[in-house]
Amino acid sequence: MAQASIGDSEFDRGTAVTLREPGVYDVQLTSGWTVMDVLNGGHLLAVIGRALGDALPHSDPIAVSAHYLTPAKPGPAVVRTETVRTGRTLSTGQASLFQTDEDGHEVERIRVLSSYGDLAALPDDVRTSAKPPAFPPPERCVTTADGPPPPGDFALIDRLALRMDPATVGWALGAPSGKGEIRAWFEFADGRDADALSLLLTVDALPPTSFDLGLMGWTPTVELTAHIRCRPAPGPLRVAITTRNLAGGFLEEDAEVWDSADRLVAQSRQLARVPRG
Template identity: 80%
Template structure:
């Protein structure tokens, strides 16, 4: 498969924003990035991350926190940004995405606060106990292009090249492990290489860990915080997501994203509503 260059891929075209008034960007949310006809939360992070990166003097997202207020649907939207503070190494801004509701009024879908910097200027010292997830080689994993597919309309699957760890796909044959784990080799279907913006999408792109807990259906994100740690090397990513606690109808998902050079390039935690059993 030929690789799409950054800027000329489906992901770039369909997360594009068009500047209008100062700090205001028009965009289109595309139906190919939906789960059960609702726009995926990671895709929304990438759209808003692109707008805020254009509005601030620094372009690389370092830390983002998003609250999902109402479900986003395919169609036109507008992103309004505001610079909160600009410094020498970090700039912080906020953004909100709006769509027109059924009654014609403007509805806020997601509110986003983020700090941006220059990933290439970071020191190269690493002191960590974190290790890449133990997974079989890609060729021994299960491609979502051949199955398993979740129940319902998961149009987003066609945008992805994803090979799931066989130890985390028991849910597909009615045998979830109950451990709340999901692991996969991950990339975009058109071969676009990963970058900081696409990592914002990656942290929320795998099937939800609720499947491995024996729960099927939509798992809507309430809040998601992501940290981008370094610019990823070319090649497939390894993504590991875990849930340790489902209580009161909510669960957390902790994600780690590792690049082909065995570096931890992104981390996230989100709070989501659990599907109804």
């Protein structure tokens, strides 16, 4: 099979938007990006991110904050964008994704506020104490085909080539570590390389850390903020997600994404509801 490329891949087709009129985009959400029959939050963020990248004068997401209002299902949708401010190096926009319910009423699914820029134009000075996550090379990690599938329908996993750190997959065998950690090598199953837009999916594509806490089931995102730091180099990404505090029926997930050049290319934090079992 020929390797898919940026612009011609399942991810690009799944996040495609069609301009209806200035600032308004039609979308067809497909079932291949679902988790327990609802669209994955990172995938929805990438759909809206593509629309904003088209609507704004700058094309690269820098800071993206999303509030998830109602679950999105496969089917037609519309994204409405608004330019809030345009500057020399950054543009700010907001967007919402809507679907029509069975009664014919338009329902808002997700609302996003974003700053966009040109990642290639950022200075190359890096001063950091952050280090790439340490876990085994891909050939010593666990693929999704190596163990029992996650609970429920995870069609999203078939779009990806995840190789999980063996230390963070005990939940799949009924022995979660209780640490709230998930780590994996991330690639698209069709071989597409990562880009700035796809990082919006990557930060929310792994099994939730609630699984490693022994809490199985849908873990719906309430709010997610992603920072895209630079365009990733070709090759697999390393993703590490942690939860330190579960309280009041909510947990946070902090994600770091590192590229093949050992650069921290994306960070995120989200607040999610604890699975109800």
